[in-house]
Ligand SMILES: Nc1ncnc2c1ncn2[C@@H]1O[C@H](COP(=O)(O)OP(=O)(O)O)[C@@H](O)[C@H]1O
C-alpha cells in the first residue's frame with residue numbers, strides 16, 4: 001500500500017473543558033500535508049495552531065474528527081502505541097528548544113535514538129555527525145546553556161532528525177530567535193530535513209520565514225481558511241547551509 | 243536512558259549534594275535517636291546482662307525490678323535448691339554503698355556481692371587481674387570507669403584502696419562491666435564481704451541465681467521454681483524486660499524519648515520525601531519533552547526511581563556512617579558509655595529510607611505519567 005499523504009486531518013474539533021466554561025479551539029479543521037516539502041500552518045495567536053499540532057502528534061485527543069498519519073488511524077491506537085509511533089516516525093522541534101540542560105549538544109541530539117534503544121556510543125556518534133552537518137561540529141560537547149538560541153535550536157533540529165522520522169512537527173521554531181538566527185535555522189531545515197519521503201509541518205506566525213514553505217495553510221478561529229501552494233520555495237545553496 | 247537519568251541527577255552539584263545531605267541527615271536523625279533510646283533502655287539491664295554464668299533469676303514476689311528489691315529470707319535459698327531440676331543456686335547481693343577514695347573523692351556505687359565459693363555473678367571480662375583474687379581479704383573489683391573516677395589520670399593498677407561505708411576495700415581487679423543506667427561505678431565483692439560493707443540491713447539476700455540441669459530450659463526451670471516456692475523466677479531475658487518495662491511505665495524517659503524519636507522519624511520522612519519529590523517536579527518539563535519525543539512512561543518512571551535510589555543509597559550510607567561514628571567517638575565518655583548503633587535500628591532505618599525513596603518516587607512518577615506531553619508546546 002502506498003501512502004498518498006503524510007498527514008490527513010478531517011473535521012477535527014477540540015473543546016477544552018465543558019459547559020459554560022468550555023473553550024472551543026478547533027471547529028472542524030481539515031488539512032492535508034504531503035511528503036517532500038515544508039507545510040506551514042499560519043494564523044493569528046490563539047486560532048488553534050498548537051492545539052492542532054498536538055492532536056497530529058498524538059499528544060492530545062480531539063473531541064471529534066479523524067487523523068491519519070502515514071496511512072494509519074492515529075485515534076485508533078492505544079496511548080502506548082502512540083508513544084511508540086511517535087518515537088519511531090516523528091521528530092519534534094519546540095519553540096523553547098526543550099533540550100536537557102545536563103546533556104551535551106551531541107547527547108541531546110541523540111536522545112531520540114537512545115529512547116529507541118540504540119546503544120549510547122552509536123547514538124551519540126550518529127547525532128554528532130548530524131550536528132556537524134548543521135554547522136555545530138565545534139560544539140558537540142557544549143552544554144545547552146553555553147550555546148546561543150540559534151545553536152540550541154539547531155541541536156533540537158538534529159534531535160528531531162537523528163532517527164530519520166517520516167514526519168517532522170515544529171511549533172514556532174523561530175519565534176524565540178532573532179531574524180538572522182531564525183533564517184539560519186530554516187536554511188538548515190530546508191537543506192537537511194526536506195526529503196521526498198518526509199513531511200515537515202511547521203506552525204508559525206513568523207512571516208519572515210514564509211518563503212521556505214512549499215505549502216502555506218491559513219488558519220483562523222479554529223478553522224482552515226486557505227491553502228496556498230508555492231511553486232519556488234527558497235532553497236538554500238550549499239554555501240548558505242554550511 | 244540510564245546515563246540520562248544519572249546526568250539529570252548530578253548535573254546541579256549543589257542540588258545533588260543537598261538531596262544526599264537531606265537523606266543522610268534524616269537517616270542520622272532517625273537512627274541516632276532510636277539508638278540512644280534503645281541503648282538507654284538496655285543500660286537499665288546492664289547488671290543482669292553482665293551475669294553470664296546463671297540463666298535464672300529468683301526474687302522476692304513483691305520486688306518491682308532489679309533496682310527495687312525486697313530481700314529474700316535465707317530459707318528461700320534452701321527452698322530453691324530443693325526444687326527438682328535446679329543444678330545449683332547461689333546468693334547475689336545487690337545494693338548501693340558510698341565509696342570514698344584517699345583524696346576524699348566519693349561517690350555512690352552499685353555493689354554486687356557474688357557467691358563466696360563459686361564467684362558466680364562476676365562479669366566475664368577482666369581488664370586487669372584474676373577472678374580468683376576476689377578471695378583475698380577486703381578484695382573488691384572495680385569497673386574501669388569507676389577506677390577512672392576514683393583515681394583520675396592514673397594507670398590501671400592493683401592494690402589501690404577505697405573506703406566502702408567507712409570500711410577498707412582493696413582494688414584486686416578491674417572489670418569491664420556494662421554501663422548502668424545511672425552511670426554509678428560498679429563494685430564487685432564476695433557476698434559475705436558485701437554484707438559487712440552494707441552494715442545496717444539485717445536480711446540482705448537480694449537475689450538468687452540459679453542454673454537448670456541439662457534438658458531443662460531456663461524458662462521451664464523458672465516456672466517450676468515459681469510453682470514450688472511462690473517466689474518470682476524469670477530467665478535472664480524476662481528479668482531484663484521486666485526492668486525495661488518498669489522504666490517505661492514509671493519514668494517519663496521512654497515516653498518523652500519516644501516522642502522525640504517519633505518527631506525525628508516524621509521530620510526525617512517528610513523532609514526526605516519532600517526533597518526527592520520536589521526534585522522530580524523541578525524536572526517535569528524535561529520529562530514532558532522526553533515523553534513527547536516518545537520515551538515510554540515506564541522508562542520515565544524507571545529514571546525517577548533510579549535517581550531516588552541513588553540518592554537514597556548514598557544518603558543512607560553517609561547517615562549510617564555518621565551515626566556509627568557518633569557512637570564510636572563517644573564510646574569512652576562515661577555518660578554515653580554503652581550507647582551503640584543497634585544493627586536492628588540501622589536495618590529499620592534502611593527499610594524506612596527505602597520506603598521513603600519508593601514512596602516519593604511513586605508520588606512524583608504519578609505526576610510524570612499523568613503529565614500532558616502537550617505542555618511542551620506551550
Ligand atoms: N489546555 C487548554 N485548556 C483550555 N483552553 C485551551 C487549552 N489549550 C488551548 N486552549 C485555548 O484554545 C485556543 C487555541 O489555542 P492554541 O492552539 O494554543 O492557539 P495558537 O497556537 O494558534 O496560538 C486558545 O483560545 C486557547 O486559550
Ligand SMILES: [Mg+2]
Pocket residue numbers: 049050051
Ligand atoms: Mg501556539
